[in-house]
Amino acid sequence: MSEISITKSLLILYLTFKISSVFGQESQNEIGFVTENDLYTSSVYDRYYTNGLEIYFNKPISNGSAEKRLLGFRLGQYLYNPQTRNADNLLVNDRPFCGLLFGEASISRFYKSENYFRTELQLGYIGPNSFGEEMQETFHNLSNFKTVRGWQNQIHNALLAQFNVAHYLSFPAFTSSKFSMGWQNKIQVGSIINGVTSGLMARIAIHKLLPIYESNLYHASAGKQSQSKPKELYFFINSNVNYQFYDATIQGSMFNNTSPITFDLIPVRFVFEAGFKYRYNRFNAHYTFNYRSQEVDNNVNMAYFYGSIKLGFLF
Numbered sequence: 001m002s003e004i005s006i007t008k009s010l011l012i013l014y015l016t017f018k019i020s021s022v023f024g025q026e027s028q029n030e031i032g033f034v035t036e037n038d039l040y041t042s043s044v045y046d047r048y049y050t051n052g053l054e055i056y057f058n059k060p061i062s063n064g065s066a067e068k069r070l071l072g073f074r075l076g077q078y079l080y081n082p083q084t085r086n087a088d089n090l091l092v093n094d095r096p097f098c099g100l101l102f103g104e105a106s107i108s109r110f111y112k113s114e115n116y117f118r119t120e121l122q123l124g125y126i127g128p129n130s131f132g133e134e135m136q137e138t139f140h141n142l143s144n145f146k147t148v149r150g151w152q153n154q155i156h157n158a159l160l161a162q163f164n165v166a167h168y169l170s171f172p173a174f175t176s177s178k179f180s181m182g183w184q185n186k187i188q189v190g191s192i193i194n195g196v197t198s199g200l201m202a203r204i205a206i207h208k209l210l211p212i213y214e215s216n217l218y219h220a221s222a223g224k225q226s227q228s229k230p231k232e233l234y235f236f237i238n239s240n241v242n243y244q245f246y247d248a249t250i251q252g253s254m255f256n257n258t259s260p261i262t263f264d265l266i267p268v269r270f271v272f273e274a275g276f277k278y279r280y281n282r283f284n285a286h287y288t289f290n291y292r293s294q295e296v297d298n299n300v301n302m303a304y305f306y307g308s309i310k311l312g313f314l315f
Contacts, residue, residue, distance in 0.1 A: 029059040030222040032284065032312025040307025041289060047083040048095055048304045049292070051136065052076065056312075058108075060223035066109040067213045068223045074104040079132045080249050083300065087150030093261050094300035097154035098249040099132015100192070101125050102162070110213035110220050114170035114180070118218070122164070126192055126248055127157035153260045158253035162190030168201065170212060178205040180212070184238065191255075192248040197271060199240030206276075207233040216277055216284045221314055229281040238273040250296055264297040275308070284312035 036052035038045055054076040061071045080098040087093050102124030109117045124130070133151040140147060166186045174181040184201040188194060203209055203217065210232045213220050217236065244267050252259035275288035288308040294301055 028222055028225070028282075028314040029057065030219065030284070030312050030314050031057050032310060034308060034310045036290075036306055036308045038304070038306040040287075040309060041305050045304070046081075046085070048080060048295075048301075049078065049306055050081045051079040051139065052308075056219075058219050058222040061107075064109075067112045068110040068220060070108045070110075070219065070222050072104070072106040072108060072219065074106070075102075076104070077101045077130065077132070077135060079136055081136075081148060082150065083302075085146055085148045087148075087153070090153060090261050093150065093153060094298055095263065095296050096250060096252070096259065096261050097132070097151050098126055099128075099130035099135070099154070100160065100249060101130035101132075102160050108218065108220070110218070112213070113172075114175065114182070114212040116166075116168035116212055116218050116220075118166040120162070120164040120166070122160060122162040122190070124160040125157060126160055127155055129157045155249060155252050155262070156256075156259045158191065158248055158255070160190070160192045162188060162192060164188045164190075168212065168218065177208045179203065180209055182212075184240070191253075194245040195242060195247070197240050197242040199238065199271070201238045202236065204235045204237075205233075206235065207231055209234060210279075216279045216286070216312070219312075221279060221284055221312070230279060231281070232279045233276070235276055236274065238271075240271040242269040242271045243267055244269065244295070247295070263301075266294055266297050269293045269295055282314040284310065284314070286310045 034054040038050055054074055056072060056074040058070045058072045061069050063069050078100040080095065082093045082095045084092055102122045104120055104122045106118055106120040136148055168182050168184050170182040181200065181202045184199060186197045210230060214225050214230065215232060244265050246254060247265055248254060250263055250265060252262040270293040272291040273288050275286060277286040290308060291305045293303045
Protein backbone atom coordinates (compact mmCIF):
# COMPACT_ATOMS: atom_id res chain seq x y z
CA MET A 1 0.00 0.00 0.00
CA SER A 2 1.37 3.45 -0.97
CA GLU A 3 2.05 6.24 1.53
CA ILE A 4 -0.82 8.26 -0.06
CA SER A 5 -3.26 5.38 0.44
CA ILE A 6 -2.14 4.98 4.07
CA THR A 7 -2.56 8.71 4.64
CA LYS A 8 -6.05 8.65 3.11
CA SER A 9 -7.06 5.65 5.23
CA LEU A 10 -5.84 7.34 8.41
CA LEU A 11 -7.67 10.54 7.45
CA ILE A 12 -10.93 8.63 6.83
CA LEU A 13 -10.59 6.85 10.20
CA TYR A 14 -9.93 10.16 11.95
CA LEU A 15 -12.95 11.88 10.33
CA THR A 16 -15.16 8.88 11.12
CA PHE A 17 -14.09 9.03 14.77
CA LYS A 18 -14.73 12.78 15.00
CA ILE A 19 -18.17 12.50 13.37
CA SER A 20 -19.18 9.61 15.63
CA SER A 21 -17.90 11.54 18.67
CA VAL A 22 -19.99 14.59 17.79
CA PHE A 23 -23.05 12.44 17.10
CA GLY A 24 -22.52 10.51 20.32
CA GLN A 25 -22.24 13.72 22.30
CA GLU A 26 -25.51 15.06 20.87
CA SER A 27 -27.29 11.77 21.57
CA GLN A 28 -25.74 10.74 24.88
CA ASN A 29 -27.66 8.43 27.19
CA GLU A 30 -26.91 8.03 30.88
CA ILE A 31 -26.91 4.90 32.99
CA GLY A 32 -26.08 4.72 36.67
CA PHE A 33 -27.05 3.80 40.19
CA VAL A 34 -27.80 5.44 43.53
CA THR A 35 -27.08 3.80 46.87
CA GLU A 36 -28.43 5.24 50.14
CA ASN A 37 -27.67 4.15 53.68
CA ASP A 38 -27.42 5.60 57.17
CA LEU A 39 -23.91 4.08 57.33
CA TYR A 40 -22.81 6.79 54.87
CA THR A 41 -23.34 9.39 57.61
CA SER A 42 -22.81 7.48 60.87
CA SER A 43 -21.70 4.07 62.12
CA VAL A 44 -23.69 4.60 65.34
CA TYR A 45 -27.21 5.57 64.23
CA ASP A 46 -29.09 2.90 62.27
CA ARG A 47 -32.84 3.47 62.08
CA TYR A 48 -35.91 4.18 59.95
CA TYR A 49 -34.91 4.64 56.28
CA THR A 50 -32.00 2.21 56.50
CA ASN A 51 -31.15 1.36 52.87
CA GLY A 52 -32.06 2.33 49.32
CA LEU A 53 -30.84 1.19 45.92
CA GLU A 54 -31.79 2.60 42.51
CA ILE A 55 -30.67 1.77 38.97
CA TYR A 56 -31.58 4.34 36.32
CA PHE A 57 -31.37 5.01 32.59
CA ASN A 58 -32.05 8.34 30.82
CA LYS A 59 -32.16 9.03 27.09
CA PRO A 60 -33.00 12.13 25.02
CA ILE A 61 -36.21 12.22 22.99
CA SER A 62 -37.71 14.86 20.67
CA ASN A 63 -37.66 18.27 22.37
CA GLY A 64 -41.15 19.51 21.58
CA SER A 65 -41.43 23.02 23.03
CA ALA A 66 -38.65 22.37 25.57
CA GLU A 67 -34.91 22.90 25.27
CA LYS A 68 -34.45 19.23 26.14
CA ARG A 69 -36.69 16.25 26.95
CA LEU A 70 -35.48 13.04 28.55
CA LEU A 71 -37.18 9.68 28.86
CA GLY A 72 -36.14 7.94 32.06
CA PHE A 73 -36.49 4.50 33.61
CA ARG A 74 -35.72 3.61 37.21
CA LEU A 75 -35.83 0.47 39.33
CA GLY A 76 -35.63 1.01 43.09
CA GLN A 77 -35.93 -0.70 46.45
CA TYR A 78 -36.19 1.07 49.83
CA LEU A 79 -36.00 -0.55 53.30
CA TYR A 80 -37.43 0.81 56.55
CA ASN A 81 -36.73 -0.44 60.11
CA PRO A 82 -37.53 0.60 63.69
CA GLN A 83 -34.84 2.19 65.88
CA THR A 84 -33.51 -1.18 67.13
CA ARG A 85 -32.23 -4.33 65.42
CA ASN A 86 -33.94 -6.50 68.04
CA ALA A 87 -37.59 -5.72 67.37
CA ASP A 88 -39.28 -9.10 67.80
CA ASN A 89 -41.45 -7.50 70.49
CA LEU A 90 -44.10 -5.21 68.99
CA LEU A 91 -43.71 -2.84 71.93
CA VAL A 92 -40.20 -1.78 70.83
CA ASN A 93 -41.30 -0.95 67.27
CA ASP A 94 -41.41 2.84 66.94
CA ARG A 95 -41.77 2.51 63.18
CA PRO A 96 -42.99 -0.50 61.16
CA PHE A 97 -40.66 -2.73 59.18
CA CYS A 98 -41.38 -2.18 55.50
CA GLY A 99 -39.85 -2.86 52.11
CA LEU A 100 -40.77 -0.93 48.96
CA LEU A 101 -39.99 -2.10 45.41
CA PHE A 102 -40.92 -0.14 42.28
CA GLY A 103 -40.30 0.41 38.60
CA GLU A 104 -40.67 3.89 37.12
CA ALA A 105 -41.03 5.59 33.74
CA SER A 106 -40.61 9.37 33.59
CA ILE A 107 -40.39 12.31 31.22
CA SER A 108 -38.26 15.32 32.18
CA ARG A 109 -38.61 18.65 30.38
CA PHE A 110 -35.90 21.31 30.58
CA TYR A 111 -36.46 24.85 29.34
CA LYS A 112 -34.15 27.62 28.13
CA SER A 113 -35.36 29.69 31.08
CA GLU A 114 -33.71 26.98 33.28
CA ASN A 115 -37.09 25.82 34.57
CA TYR A 116 -37.69 22.08 34.87
CA PHE A 117 -40.80 19.86 34.89
CA ARG A 118 -40.93 16.09 35.45
CA THR A 119 -43.73 13.51 35.52
CA GLU A 120 -43.30 10.00 36.93
CA LEU A 121 -45.39 6.84 36.84
CA GLN A 122 -44.44 4.12 39.33
CA LEU A 123 -45.69 0.56 39.80
CA GLY A 124 -44.58 -1.96 42.41
CA TYR A 125 -45.25 -3.33 45.89
CA ILE A 126 -44.71 -2.69 49.54
CA GLY A 127 -44.64 -5.60 51.99
CA PRO A 128 -43.14 -9.11 51.60
CA ASN A 129 -43.50 -8.91 47.80
CA SER A 130 -40.81 -6.18 47.83
CA PHE A 131 -38.20 -8.71 49.12
CA GLY A 132 -37.02 -6.21 51.73
CA GLU A 133 -36.29 -8.82 54.39
CA GLU A 134 -34.30 -10.98 51.95
CA MET A 135 -32.27 -8.01 50.73
CA GLN A 136 -31.39 -6.84 54.24
CA GLU A 137 -30.52 -10.34 55.42
CA THR A 138 -28.22 -10.88 52.41
CA PHE A 139 -26.52 -7.51 52.88
CA HIS A 140 -25.97 -8.05 56.63
CA ASN A 141 -24.58 -11.56 56.06
CA LEU A 142 -22.14 -10.35 53.39
CA SER A 143 -21.07 -7.39 55.56
CA ASN A 144 -20.87 -9.43 58.77
CA PHE A 145 -23.43 -7.15 60.45
CA LYS A 146 -25.75 -8.28 63.23
CA THR A 147 -29.06 -9.90 62.23
CA VAL A 148 -32.11 -7.63 62.26
CA ARG A 149 -35.04 -9.28 64.06
CA GLY A 150 -38.70 -8.37 63.67
CA TRP A 151 -39.45 -8.60 59.95
CA GLN A 152 -42.36 -10.92 60.76
CA ASN A 153 -44.14 -7.73 61.92
CA GLN A 154 -43.64 -5.89 58.63
CA ILE A 155 -46.34 -3.96 56.76
CA HIS A 156 -48.44 -6.40 54.71
CA ASN A 157 -48.48 -6.49 50.90
CA ALA A 158 -50.03 -3.56 49.08
CA LEU A 159 -49.91 -2.59 45.41
CA LEU A 160 -47.84 0.51 44.66
CA ALA A 161 -49.28 2.76 41.94
CA GLN A 162 -47.99 6.33 42.01
CA PHE A 163 -48.12 9.43 39.82
CA ASN A 164 -45.61 12.10 40.86
CA VAL A 165 -44.89 15.58 39.51
CA ALA A 166 -41.72 17.62 40.19
CA HIS A 167 -41.06 21.22 39.21
CA TYR A 168 -38.16 23.67 39.52
CA LEU A 169 -38.74 27.40 39.01
CA SER A 170 -35.49 29.28 38.40
CA PHE A 171 -34.90 32.76 39.88
CA PRO A 172 -33.09 34.63 37.05
CA ALA A 173 -32.08 37.48 39.37
CA PHE A 174 -30.08 34.98 41.45
CA THR A 175 -28.56 33.00 38.57
CA SER A 176 -24.97 33.39 37.39
CA SER A 177 -21.98 31.23 36.44
CA LYS A 178 -21.16 30.83 40.16
CA PHE A 179 -24.55 30.70 41.86
CA SER A 180 -28.11 29.71 41.08
CA MET A 181 -31.30 29.53 43.11
CA GLY A 182 -34.85 28.39 42.49
CA TRP A 183 -38.02 27.01 44.00
CA GLN A 184 -38.48 23.23 43.94
CA ASN A 185 -41.83 21.48 44.35
CA LYS A 186 -42.99 17.86 44.29
CA ILE A 187 -46.47 16.33 44.46
CA GLN A 188 -46.92 12.58 45.09
CA VAL A 189 -50.32 10.95 44.53
CA GLY A 190 -51.09 7.24 44.68
CA SER A 191 -51.80 4.13 46.69
CA ILE A 192 -48.72 4.40 48.95
CA ILE A 193 -47.53 8.01 49.27
CA ASN A 194 -49.64 11.16 49.16
CA GLY A 195 -47.82 14.37 49.95
CA VAL A 196 -46.53 17.77 48.89
CA THR A 197 -42.94 19.01 49.28
CA SER A 198 -41.77 22.56 48.58
CA GLY A 199 -38.65 24.63 49.23
CA LEU A 200 -35.52 26.38 47.99
CA MET A 201 -32.74 24.78 45.95
CA ALA A 202 -29.38 26.54 45.54
CA ARG A 203 -26.12 25.68 43.76
CA ILE A 204 -22.78 27.26 44.66
CA ALA A 205 -20.02 26.70 42.11
CA ILE A 206 -16.59 25.34 42.87
CA HIS A 207 -16.17 25.09 39.12
CA LYS A 208 -18.31 27.14 36.73
CA LEU A 209 -21.98 26.06 36.78
CA LEU A 210 -23.67 24.51 33.78
CA PRO A 211 -27.23 25.66 33.00
CA ILE A 212 -30.00 23.52 34.51
CA TYR A 213 -30.77 21.97 31.10
CA GLU A 214 -27.19 20.61 30.92
CA SER A 215 -26.42 20.13 34.62
CA ASN A 216 -26.47 16.85 36.52
CA LEU A 217 -28.67 18.49 39.20
CA TYR A 218 -31.77 16.90 37.64
CA HIS A 219 -30.02 14.32 35.41
CA ALA A 220 -29.80 16.70 32.41
CA SER A 221 -26.30 15.46 31.53
CA ALA A 222 -27.95 13.13 29.01
CA GLY A 223 -28.68 14.60 25.58
CA LYS A 224 -27.01 17.41 23.70
CA GLN A 225 -24.33 19.50 25.46
CA SER A 226 -22.84 22.82 24.41
CA GLN A 227 -19.31 21.82 25.53
CA SER A 228 -17.16 19.05 24.10
CA LYS A 229 -16.09 17.86 27.57
CA PRO A 230 -18.57 19.29 30.08
CA LYS A 231 -17.28 19.82 33.61
CA GLU A 232 -19.02 20.93 36.79
CA LEU A 233 -18.37 20.76 40.51
CA TYR A 234 -20.68 22.48 42.94
CA PHE A 235 -22.08 22.45 46.44
CA PHE A 236 -25.88 22.33 46.66
CA ILE A 237 -28.36 22.89 49.45
CA ASN A 238 -32.06 22.03 49.38
CA SER A 239 -34.33 23.03 52.27
CA ASN A 240 -37.99 21.93 52.13
CA VAL A 241 -41.22 21.63 54.06
CA ASN A 242 -43.15 18.40 53.47
CA TYR A 243 -46.83 17.86 54.22
CA GLN A 244 -47.67 14.16 54.20
CA PHE A 245 -51.33 13.17 53.79
CA TYR A 246 -50.68 9.41 53.75
CA ASP A 247 -47.70 7.06 53.97
CA ALA A 248 -48.50 3.34 53.70
CA THR A 249 -44.98 2.38 54.84
CA ILE A 250 -46.05 3.75 58.26
CA GLN A 251 -49.87 3.50 58.22
CA GLY A 252 -50.29 0.30 56.20
CA SER A 253 -52.50 -0.11 53.14
CA MET A 254 -55.28 2.46 52.78
CA PHE A 255 -57.57 -0.40 51.66
CA ASN A 256 -57.24 -2.68 54.73
CA ASN A 257 -55.94 -2.70 58.31
CA THR A 258 -54.36 -6.15 58.45
CA SER A 259 -50.76 -5.04 59.15
CA PRO A 260 -49.67 -6.04 62.69
CA ILE A 261 -48.31 -2.61 63.63
CA THR A 262 -49.03 0.83 62.20
CA PHE A 263 -48.79 4.43 63.43
CA ASP A 264 -50.29 7.81 62.74
CA LEU A 265 -48.21 10.41 60.94
CA ILE A 266 -46.75 13.70 62.00
CA PRO A 267 -47.92 15.37 58.78
CA VAL A 268 -45.61 18.42 58.70
CA ARG A 269 -41.92 17.60 58.32
CA PHE A 270 -38.69 19.46 57.62
CA VAL A 271 -36.56 17.95 54.85
CA PHE A 272 -32.97 19.07 54.29
CA GLU A 273 -30.35 17.95 51.77
CA ALA A 274 -26.81 19.20 51.14
CA GLY A 275 -23.83 17.82 49.29
CA PHE A 276 -21.56 17.92 46.27
CA LYS A 277 -22.18 17.01 42.65
CA TYR A 278 -19.43 16.46 40.10
CA ARG A 279 -19.25 15.86 36.39
CA TYR A 280 -16.38 15.49 33.99
CA ASN A 281 -17.11 14.54 30.39
CA ARG A 282 -18.95 11.18 30.60
CA PHE A 283 -18.75 10.65 34.37
CA ASN A 284 -21.23 11.84 37.02
CA ALA A 285 -21.05 11.51 40.80
CA HIS A 286 -22.61 12.96 43.92
CA TYR A 287 -22.63 12.67 47.68
CA THR A 288 -25.65 13.98 49.63
CA PHE A 289 -26.36 14.31 53.35
CA ASN A 290 -30.11 13.90 53.96
CA TYR A 291 -31.98 14.95 57.10
CA ARG A 292 -35.64 14.19 57.92
CA SER A 293 -37.49 15.48 60.96
CA GLN A 294 -39.75 13.18 63.01
CA GLU A 295 -42.34 11.40 60.85
CA VAL A 296 -44.14 8.99 63.20
CA ASP A 297 -46.47 10.08 65.99
CA ASN A 298 -45.17 8.28 69.09
CA ASN A 299 -42.95 9.13 72.05
CA VAL A 300 -39.88 7.22 70.85
CA ASN A 301 -39.59 8.09 67.16
CA MET A 302 -37.21 10.95 66.31
CA ALA A 303 -35.49 12.73 63.45
CA TYR A 304 -32.97 10.78 61.36
CA PHE A 305 -30.38 11.20 58.62
CA TYR A 306 -28.64 9.15 55.93
CA GLY A 307 -26.20 9.50 53.03
CA SER A 308 -26.68 9.11 49.30
CA ILE A 309 -24.02 8.24 46.70
CA LYS A 310 -24.62 8.34 42.93
CA LEU A 311 -22.40 7.19 40.08
CA GLY A 312 -23.42 7.64 36.44
CA PHE A 313 -21.86 7.14 33.00
CA LEU A 314 -22.79 8.74 29.66
CA PHE A 315 -22.54 6.84 26.39
